[in-house]
Amino acid sequence: MDLKEILTTHREYLHQIPELGFCEFKTSAYLKEQLELLGYKVESTAKTGLLAYRKGESDECIAFRSDMDGLSLAEETGVAFTSKHQGKMHGCGHDGHMAILLGFATHLSKIEPLKKSVLFILQPAEEGPGGAEVIVKEGVLKKYKVKFIFGLHLYPEIEEGKFGLRSGVMTAQTGEVDIVIQGQGGHGAIPHKANDALIIMAQLINSYQSIVSRNLNPIDGGVLTIGTIHGGERRNIIAEKVELTGTIRAFSEEVYETIKRRIVEINTGLETMFNAKVKTQFIDMYPCIVNDKSLFELVCHSTLGEKMIEIDPMMIAEDFSYYQKEVPGLFFMLGSRNDALGFTNPLHHSKFNFSDNVLLNGVELYDEMCRLLNVY
Known part of the structure; x- marks a missing residue:
């Protein structure tokens, strides 16, 4: 399978098994199996969360985070891979976030050598009560010597192929x-x-x-x-x-x-x-997301800048902010709106859906960040 097919397979499987915060047992088991098949060392964190680490030539580590949990929401998308868990749905795109991380882990597993180390954080309970704070308190970022951290969220207010970002405070x-x-x-x-x-x-x-x-x-x-x-x-x-x-x-x-x-x-x-x-x-609850100014400028002055939309602060909340209180990082709003295909519903909607092209865009975004930071 090519990378897009791999991404689609992961997304469709994960979409069918949405689980609520700190109860992502099936989700965690699937992620662990897939990461170990790729050769990563995997360990547990925050009850149902996972850490996948790959050592590079340097101990300096770049982290990438995905949330894992679904919503208490009855799905009405009508897709063939609809939720098998009654009253629960991946209506906030976390299935896409996980698929992107697995796809990027697949891409990374084929690259030799890595100049810097990479840590994948699969985090439970973003929708509540909050898994990021637990992971930070467990000392994960210090243990793996994380220097920078990156995350993203599918965002149907921005068209597919673009992403939103801003320097400084981005969420409430x-x-x-x-x-x-x-x-x-x-x-x-x-x-x-x-x-x-x-x-x-x-x-x-x-x-x-x-x-x-x-x-x-x-x-x-x-x-x-x-x-x-x-x-x-x-x-x-x-x-x-x-x-x-x-x-x-x-x-x-x-x-x-x-x-x-x-x-x-x-x-x-x-x-x-x-x-x-x-x-x-x-x-x-959650602090503000505060994006690092130097990393933001690095993105602006790269080829990624052509795809970037500088967005206004948003009154939504995200517990990715707990990681940023420890180390510099960026949180991207990955465009998922596609009017031609009808992917226009907002997050937390029973018909929220997106194109598989968005998953590939997420992997390419992370790949470019690694190149900018000389990871490989």
């Missing part, structure tokens, strides 16, 4: 907020003898709108979204408890912490105003 720092308002229930006809948690909830949400509009510099990016509200039992009962959940996004830690601080201040003030209890819990 993200976190979650859970809020519980405790009032006092009562009969709907006697509201003065109760303490309506729904009224407090309405005041909270209205007050939160001032955080982004009045407490942040308009030039800075920040988002606070309340996504769920649960409260009340029936129409004639004053609600005693209301629960809210939301997400926080920002392009800097300073802005992120400002949003959190203002949430607490508003909640504390309304506790006093309404003589109620407001419990707040924050769950800090």
Whole structure:
């Protein structure tokens, strides 16, 4: 088989067995088998993750990472290789990411000699709760003397054959907020003898709108979204408890912490105003992706620059950022949009799909990065 056929075979097999974070057992077994057939030394990491290493003439190591997990999503693509796991789907392109890494590992296995060492990181749980942080805490990057790290993500907002990149901050720092308002229930006809948690909830949400509009510099990016509200039992009962959940996004830690601080201040003030209890819990998630300036300029001044689109920062989140807090790296948004073939659905869509040509583009991108860094 030629490389494109190999890529297609890997992608179609992996697409049929999507598994959720830290439960990628079938996926891990397949990846391990394929990498060992290519002659790589493979070891486990982060429960279901894998590391595949090839020693070069130098200990200096370049790492390439792919995520592994699927989504809780019922597939509606209608393809012959549709998901065999009911209610689960590779709707974010991670099957493509893995196929690209396997294809690149195949390409690399035929190159002699390697001037520098190469590490492939197959990482679980990118969709949550996050596998990159676990791998970093296990000391993988230090153990293998990783100097630079690279990753990519299929991106249907950019046409096939191009890729998106920018220097500096590219994705948002993200976190979650859970809020519980405790009032006092009562009969709907006697509201003065109760303490309506729904009224407090309405005041909270209205007050939160001032955080982004009045407490942040308009030039800075920040988002606070309340996504769920649960409260009340029936129409004639004053609600005693209301629960809210939301997400926080920002392009800097300073802005992120400002949003959190203002949430607490508003909640504390309304506790006093309404003589109620407001419990707040924050769950800090992924930091910002920050692409290395020198590596970005290296790409710009190479033949890759002709395929590059310099993109604006995005409010999405990616745990590749944990690796970049340890070593310099780049994260590419690999174009997968193909209007002629109908590949236009967004990520996390039940009909998300892409052309196999995208896989070859990913391998060529990694190959060129290795040449630019004198790996071979």
